[in-house]
Amino acid sequence: MSSVSKELSDLPPKYSKGFLYEMKKNIILYLMCVPALLILILFSYIPFSGIWMAFTDFNVIDGIFGSKFVGLDNFKYFFAKNSMGWQVTYNTLFINFFSIILGIIVPVSIAIFINEIRNKTYKKISQSMMFFPYFISWVVVGAIIYGIFSTDVGVANNILGYFGVEPIRWYSEPKYWKTIIIFASVWKWSGYSSILYMAAMSNFDNSLYESAKVDGANKLQQIYYLTIPMLKPTIIVLTLLNVGRIFYGDFGMIYGIVGNNPVLIDEVTVIDIYVYQSMRTLGFSYSTAIGLFQSLMGLILITFANKTAKKINDGEGLF
């Protein structure tokens, strides 16, 4: 090691600041990055070349770059009047929009209320219970939802029967499923997100609350005038992160819950699922084009969200 650095120090100064010098000096550290970089190159960067397919009429024989160039035809087809394009975009935005809204209200309420609980055991146990859904897969959530909504044995129809309401055939009624999916998402993520808000709250200055109490503010006023305003930056950052991903549907969630039920799937098909389905039926080029549309919208929104976050948080972006 020392002999190498001595050798290097003999080199002219211009060379010693260059790329090769740095490589020689820290070669071990750069080598340690290689496996991770290799994974990124294999699974993120090399696939970029396949984006070209979105502008061609891909067939396997001519390959990615040999197939006929068709310009923006694939995109035009996606947004043609009777295609699924508008429908799946609407589904994605609808489900994500309400998941984001409820995904703020519920976890923030949890964080605020749990802060009021003084009994340590109660706090600990309920916190563990709320965090549990984060640990199970969407397939298991799908099994649970089946247990609740199955026509003959499900809990929902049992309860309805209690009140004398006719059983509902949930699994052949598409209209309920956007709501069910939104609630499933809130159910699974609320415990997790509330931890983020609790982390923020643990940094709050306690003396503010003390002086508020001296001034005669009751608990509700403390929550309204102190806690919520101080949580605002966290809420904004998390919301912006989600808004940046609003064009991405949760494939696992929807496929795990609805599976390949042919009656329900159209109602809740998000862009990701449409890409997967059209890969088999409408060809690689078309589905690549939809994927690219999604990525571009995502890129635009996340850049915008990052700029907004920087403006609000004095120069600190989302990542």
Add this chain to the structure above:
Amino acid sequence: MGINRALGDKLVVIIAYCFIGCFALVCLYPLWLTVSVSFSSEQAIARNGYSFLPQSPSLDTYKYIFVNSGMRILKSYGITIFVTVVGTTSALLITSMMAFALSLKKLKYRNFIAFISNFTIIFSSGLIPWYIVSVNYYGLKNSIWALILPAVFSVWNMFLMRTYFSSISPSLYEAAEIDGANYFRIYLKIALPLSKTALLTVGLMYALSYWNDWWHALIFINDKDLFPLQYYLYNILSNVNAISSGRIPSGASGSITLPAETVKMAITVITIGPIIFLYPFVQKYFVQGIMAGAVKE
């Protein structure tokens, strides 16, 4: 005034207890339901529907599963365990090595490497090019590596680990460097032992995502012998799901035998079993990980 205020404050506390208690029950109830049904007798479920307490409790369902599809489930368990163990170990190694390197200020191109990593989060080529490259060039169709490699490096987890490594004072490294240790040795002998909690936290996050993954199997695996546990469960459920829509031609549904209610729930319990047992012990590391990730450096 004073009495009113005390009363109002009490009300807030009462509401807090109720809200938290109710939501906690809502989170755990479905799981309890699943376990309870799996220990019930099939006839009782068919008669009364799902219920909070096991009806005529018995182990019959589990015996039935063990006799009828025991081998299949064991095989899937084997696949899931292999994928989780190999995946988590390699993921931890790959992730921590890069995180360590990027935590050192002396590394000149660290910002460039961080940017290369970050960019993959912001922009991706989408499912299809990724799929074609993986299948045509890397031969991942029906290969067990398809369940491991694509998920073996998470940029989020890498930055999480980097935050931990950054908190170690570089003077510790410098001392070792003077003693002639190279940076791989320093990583092994100093950095890793000092970040055991971080390793545990990130390792558990990787392990959970490998255990719960079925999406990669859906995309890449047709071979029944390579089905991980979650995907095995998915297949059972999605058949049931499709049939209960009432849209499948009756001839077709006749050929598929519907697994009984108790069987479905028992397989679900088998799938999440290890998570239920480990949950009380590992929960706090996840909380730590999430909190550390939430605090920006």
